[in-house]
Structures are given as structure tokens and as C-alpha cells.
Amino acid sequence: MILLTLALIFNVVKIEDVEKEAELFVKNMSIMFIPPGVGIVLYWGLIKSQAVPIFVALIVSFFVTIILTAKFVEFLGGKEG
Template structure:
């Protein structure tokens, strides 16, 4: 268990270091990409992180509690910008839907 968590959090830490060096991508995303590359190349074995990864995914809902509290704290600000936020959400949803559909089309050929 300690080995898997050490690997996962090690890649999270490495992503944070790269982000702090000036890369404009969140460190958690960088760490996840690096871990994915390490799994694909065989540097890290799936068996080493599978159990811990499944545990984290099963308990992911707990991670949404702090952002939920943050939303409540900034409710007035959200109300002021409701139209802009709504437009951004709808547009990003439609763009993601379109890109996903095109990607599936290309991959199915």
C-alpha cells in the first residue's frame, strides 16, 4: 500500500515541481500525465498502483466537499457573473462534445 501511494503522490509532487518552474499546466494534471507515460512505458507497473488508484477513485466524492464550500462562500460573486459563467459552461460543453465525437469518428476508421 505504501509503495503505491508513494508512486502516485511522487508523480503529483513531480508535476507540482514542473508547474512551479513556469509551465502553465496544473501540477496535478502534469503528474497524472507523467504517471500515465510511466505506466505505458513500463517504468511503473500497473500492479504497483492499481489498488490505491481504485481506492482513490471510489472515494473521489469526498474531494468535492471543499470546492462545494468555496462555491457557497462566493455565492454573491457567482450571482453577479451568472450569465458569463452559464455561457462559458454551455460553450465548453458543446466544444467538448464536438471534439469527442470527432475523435471517436477518427479512431473508429
């Protein structure tokens, strides 16, 4: 979301290109946020006691996803140069 916001601010992405998808997400926000919110409130004690492993897993999985996505796009696009 931060990258999308920056892309919109600096005119890398036009709002018309993402407007349809944004409307879909806004219409269905409750489906996306209420269940995780309830889960966080319900398991807050467990989350708090396991914060370090959770955040390490989040950070590692973020970078692994970025790297694998880049490699997959590179593979699909073929190597140029």
C-alpha cells in the same frame, strides 16, 4: 450522470460494467464535493453577479467538448462507409 442513469434504467449499460468505478467514486465523494462546495459558498456573491457569463461558458464548452470528442472518436475509428 443523467445519461448514465438513463443508460442503466434502459439496460444499455449493465451495472456490473460500472460497479467497480462507482465504488471508487463513492469512497472518494468528499474529495470531489467538499472543495467545490466551499468555493461556491465562499464566492457566492461573485458567482451570482456573473451568472450569465458562467452559464454561457458552461453550455458552450459542453457542446464544444461533445463535438470534439465525437470527431476524435471518428478520427481514431476511421471513416466507415
